[in-house]
Amino acid sequence: MEPARGDTAVRDTPTIRVMTDQTLDEAERIASAGEPESVAVAIEPDEVIFDLQSLSCFYGSFRAVRDIGLRVPRNKITAIIGPSGCGKSTLLRSFNRMNDLVEGARIEGTILYHGVDLYADGVDPVEVRRRIGMVFQKPNPFPKTIYDNVAFGPRIAGYKGSMPELVEQSLRRAALWDEVKDKLGSIATSLSGGQQQRLCIARAIAVEPDVILMDEPCSALDPIATLKIEELMRELKENYTIVIVTHNMQQAARASDFTAFLSMGDDRAGYLVEMAPTQQLFTSPTNRLTEDYITGRFG
Amino acid sequence: MERATDPTTGELLVEDAAESAHPSARRTFDRQLDQVKDDVLRLGARVEEALERAGRALAERDSELADAVRWEDAEVNELQRGINAEIASVIATQAPVARDIRELLSLYHAAAELERIGDYAVNIAKLAQQLAAEPETPILKQIPRMEQICREQLRAAMRSLVDVSEQEARQVALRDDELDHLYNSVYEDALQLMSVAPERARQAVHMLFTAHHLERLGDRVTNIGEDVVYLATGQIEDLNN
Numbered sequence: 001m002e003p004a005r006g007d008t009a010v011r012d013t014p015t016i017r018v019m020t021d022q023t024l025d026e027a028e029r030i031a032s033a034g035e036p037e038s039v040a041v042a043i044e045p046d047e048v049i050f051d052l053q054s055l056s057c058f059y060g061s062f063r064a065v066r067d068i069g070l071r072v073p074r075n076k077i078t079a080i081i082g083p084s085g086c087g088k089s090t091l092l093r094s095f096n097r098m099n100d101l102v103e104g105a106r107i108e109g110t111i112l113y114h115g116v117d118l119y120a121d122g123v124d125p126v127e128v129r130r131r132i133g134m135v136f137q138k139p140n141p142f143p144k145t146i147y148d149n150v151a152f153g154p155r156i157a158g159y160k161g162s163m164p165e166l167v168e169q170s171l172r173r174a175a176l177w178d179e180v181k182d183k184l185g186s187i188a189t190s191l192s193g194g195q196q197q198r199l200c201i202a203r204a205i206a207v208e209p210d211v212i213l214m215d216e217p218c219s220a221l222d223p224i225a226t227l228k229i230e231e232l233m234r235e236l237k238e239n240y241t242i243v244i245v246t247h248n249m250q251q252a253a254r255a256s257d258f259t260a261f262l263s264m265g266d267d268r269a270g271y272l273v274e275m276a277p278t279q280q281l282f283t284s285p286t287n288r289l290t291e292d293y294i295t296g297r298f299g
Numbered sequence: 300m301e302r303a304t305d306p307t308t309g310e311l312l313v314e315d316a317a318e319s320a321h322p323s324a325r326r327t328f329d330r331q332l333d334q335v336k337d338d339v340l341r342l343g344a345r346v347e348e349a350l351e352r353a354g355r356a357l358a359e360r361d362s363e364l365a366d367a368v369r370w371e372d373a374e375v376n377e378l379q380r381g382i383n384a385e386i387a388s389v390i391a392t393q394a395p396v397a398r399d400i401r402e403l404l405s406l407y408h409a410a411a412e413l414e415r416i417g418d419y420a421v422n423i424a425k426l427a428q429q430l431a432a433e434p435e436t437p438i439l440k441q442i443p444r445m446e447q448i449c450r451e452q453l454r455a456a457m458r459s460l461v462d463v464s465e466q467e468a469r470q471v472a473l474r475d476d477e478l479d480h481l482y483n484s485v486y487e488d489a490l491q492l493m494s495v496a497p498e499r500a501r502q503a504v505h506m507l508f509t510a511h512h513l514e515r516l517g518d519r520v521t522n523i524g525e526d527v528v529y530l531a532t533g534q535i536e537d538l539n540n
Contacts, residue, residue, distance in 0.1 A: 283401065295399050
């Protein structure tokens with residue numbers, strides 16, 4: 001994969017430019033004036049990690065997602081919510097080309113990642129997935145030791161530094177180190193569900209990604225484990241950009257900075273209704289469909 | 300439609316569509332919200348009645364009626380406490396968002412303002428008792444007018460809350476200027492009364508305080524209008540300016 005434009009800035013500029021009132025006003029203006037599909041949050045150009053332009057995702061002849069235009073801001077947690085079947089996971093999986101592995105899957109439109117077209121010829125999907133990690137609904141550690149689970153990715157990538165240090169750093173960042181430091185040689189599947197999920201996050205972190213995608217990461221966890229993951233997400237966003245798909249609207253409200261609401265058209269394709277700062281979307285959504293969905297009037 | 304699956308987990312990538320809107324999904328919440336609204340309306344009616352009776356006690360030098368207003372305020376306070384508990388319970392159990400949470404917050408704040416308005420009615424009733432104990436002095440004519448405007452404003456504010464009418468809420472706020480003007484006029488007349496008839500200074504002060512309570516009461520009603528604007532638009536505005 002070609003070096004992404006502006007990629008070096010990912011770790012070199014830890015400061016976050018706060019959304020100005022002007023940009024929020026602009027977002028409101030767009031939201032009130034445009035078609036639902038065109039609603040987008042205004043983000044400073046150098047804060048944009050993903051820029052989706054008229055993105056449609058297909059499985060064979062079936063269009064699962066249509067004409068999505070949205071921008072994902074750096075070092076923020078962006079939640080994607082919407083009713084079952086609206087294409088949330090499909091959209092998320094398009095962010096790191098996971099759907100390349102599905103026969104018949106294809107996209108139309110563009111996903112720019114740091115300004116680079118992710119689906120352009122010559123872009124290596126393996127490198128895409130290293131930079132853009134993913135955590136799934138069910139914790140899926142390898143049937144290996146805790147240590148090997150974290151070290152696996154860096155080994156494959158030919159990591160030359162101190163592996164024990166990298167493993168420790170990754171487990172610390174995933175808020176799991178204190179719980180496992182004395183049993184790194186234990187089999188990973190002996191951990192609790194919440195611990196396994198944090199191990200999967202540590203595994204994703206170990207290959208030093210830029211973005212972490214999370215697909216319903218707490219749906220199999222109890223409330224305490226869920227809150228731990230949410231707290232962890234808040235810590236992780238200092239260093240990573242997070243995009244999370246969740247069925248749990250309270251989780252989106254609690255844990256995310258921005259929320260994108262997808263609905264489903266008559267053709268069963270998901271489309272973007274509204275994306276807004278989470279606080280705004282959950283107190284004063286601009287679109288009636290969003291209001292009806294989050295207040296339980298449909299879906 | 301093809302059933303695309305994840306090649307590693309075998310899970311379906313396209314879920315079945317959500318069930319369509321289910322009319323019963325919000326039934327419990329809607330019932331609870333209606334109960335809160337009914338109670339706030341009842342509180343508004345009680346407070347308006349208290350204000351009318353306090354005004355009548357003042358005009359008719361009816362100490363007994365004023366006493367009743369004072370005693371009955373306990374029921375107003377009790378009603379407000381009940382509303383607070385109901386709203387806390389709905390928020391805790393239903394986790395409302397968007398317009399639902401705005402409506403509950405507006406009702407919570409409106410109930411608090413109504414309780415304070417009830418306190419002003421009690422203060423006016425106390426002043427009515429003190430005036431009734433003094434040699435009779437004609438009530439300054441602006442005061443019954445202020446009391447009438449306050450009640451009209453209150454009724455309009457409650458109507459705007461029920462109808463979620465931003466326009467009507469803004470109208471409520473506009474009438475507050477009229478109250479301010481009348482209050483200034485009472486102030487001038489009370490000063491004049493004190494200077495031309497110093498033996499009636501006590502009555503003049505009581506009337507000035509009465510007008511002051513009514514002026515403050517008008518501000519509280521305007522605050523309810525602000526709640527309605529927040530409920531309708533999501534915007535927090537100061538309608539007093």
